[in-house]
Amino acid sequence: MPDFLPTLTGSFSIPAGENPTVAMMEAAYRHHGIHARYINMEVVPENLADAVRGAKAQGYVGFNCSLPHKVTVIPMLDGLGESSKIIGAVNCAVKRGDQWIGENTDGKGFLLSLQEVVDPKGKHIVVFGAGGASRAICVELALAGASKLTVVNRSPQRGAELSELLKRETSADVELVDWKGDYSVPASTDVVVNATSIGLAPDMEARLALDVNSLQSHMVVADVIPNPPQTRLLRDAAARGCRTLDGLGMLVNQGATNMEYWTGVAPDKSVMRKVLEDIFGA
Ligand code: NDP
Numbered sequence: 001m002p003d004f005l006p007t008l009t010g011s012f013s014i015p016a017g018e019n020p021t022v023a024m025m026e027a028a029y030r031h032h033g034i035h036a037r038y039i040n041m042e043v044v045p046e047n048l049a050d051a052v053r054g055a056k057a058q059g060y061v062g063f064n065c066s067l068p069h070k071v072t073v074i075p076m077l078d079g080l081g082e083s084s085k086i087i088g089a090v091n092c093a094v095k096r097g098d099q100w101i102g103e104n105t106d107g108k109g110f111l112l113s114l115q116e117v118v119d120p121k122g123k124h125i126v127v128f129g130a131g132g133a134s135r136a137i138c139v140e141l142a143l144a145g146a147s148k149l150t151v152v153n154r155s156p157q158r159g160a161e162l163s164e165l166l167k168r169e170t171s172a173d174v175e176l177v178d179w180k181g182d183y184s185v186p187a188s189t190d191v192v193v194n195a196t197s198i199g200l201a202p203d204m205e206a207r208l209a210l211d212v213n214s215l216q217s218h219m220v221v222a223d224v225i226p227n228p229p230q231t232r233l234l235r236d237a238a239a240r241g242c243r244t245l246d247g248l249g250m251l252v253n254q255g256a257t258n259m260e261y262w263t264g265v266a267p268d269k270s271v272m273r274k275v276l277e278d279i280f281g282a
Pocket residue numbers: 106109128129130131132133134153154155156158159195196197198200224225226247248250251252254
């Protein structure tokens with residue numbers, strides 16, 4: 001007798017129709033012969049509590065929370081993982097025993113993607129942006145032993161909030177730069193990260209205020225933007241001889257981490273990446 005009851009996972013976000021994660025996750029489940037589904041659900045903020053109660057009642061083993069639910073979901077869970085506690089945001093809820101634990105796999109996904117080319121331990125990393133993605137990335141980089149983090153942000157207040165958090169919660173040396181005019185990356189930099197939304201489709205030619213001549217070939221340049229995967233920043237960096245990392249790496253690695261949390265199976269990431277490449281025409 002076949003098993004007619006799949007393991008349930010999914011996502012709450014708005015707008016959900018633009019979120020490609022379902023295609024990547026279900027391809028991984030199929031590839032590994034896992035009888036599981038990933039249901040993409042559009043949930044407005046006033047319905048989040050009901051949606052979470054529903055997931056718990058229906059036997060879900062976990063779910064993603066994307067914008068705008070990453071902070072408001074926290075009181076609906078029983079506890080937080082180490083980095084999500086520091087970051088103050090959850091993108092992945094996991095049922096462990098009878099407890100619902102909130103994890104943040106955005107930063108972990110970035111870290112795993114970066115570790116495929118360089119170990120951040122002891123490195124000087126310049127991060128543009130101080131929003132949710134930057135916060136998750138900076139915390140994971142600091143926990144992974146990055147020696148210095150330079151946060152470059154347009155709004156001084158958001159920049160200060162992030163740099164204070166990093167100083168308080170991690171041992172990294174933290175520098176905050178008020179982003180005015182074209183920023184020149186210091187020669188001591190090992191890794192440069194765009195964690196702003198600059199370059200996201202449809203505004204694909206939007207330019208980071210950065211002196212591209214300050215990029216040197218020993219630097220790794222990473223972008224969080226998944227669409228388009230080859231951003232203007234990455235094209236400029238490649239032309240300067242830098243190794244580059246696109247935002248699909250972060251997306252694939254966070255999805256793979258979610259799947260491992262939910263099913264115990266570490267998926268073949270190439271299958272997941274291929275799905276995204278087909279979607280974004282990479
Ligand atoms: P937030 O809105 O929280 O933060 C956006 C950041 O970008 C802020 O630091 C903001 O600066 C900065 N910014 C936006 N426009 C400009 C501009 N014109 N000039 C200077 N700075 C600017 O967004 P998130 O952090 O949640 O997301 C950022 C990006 O990360 C998104 O594009 C998203 O697609 C991507 N992302 C990718 C993931 C992946 O897996 N690849 C996962 C999660 C996010 P200020 O503080 O001054 O407003």
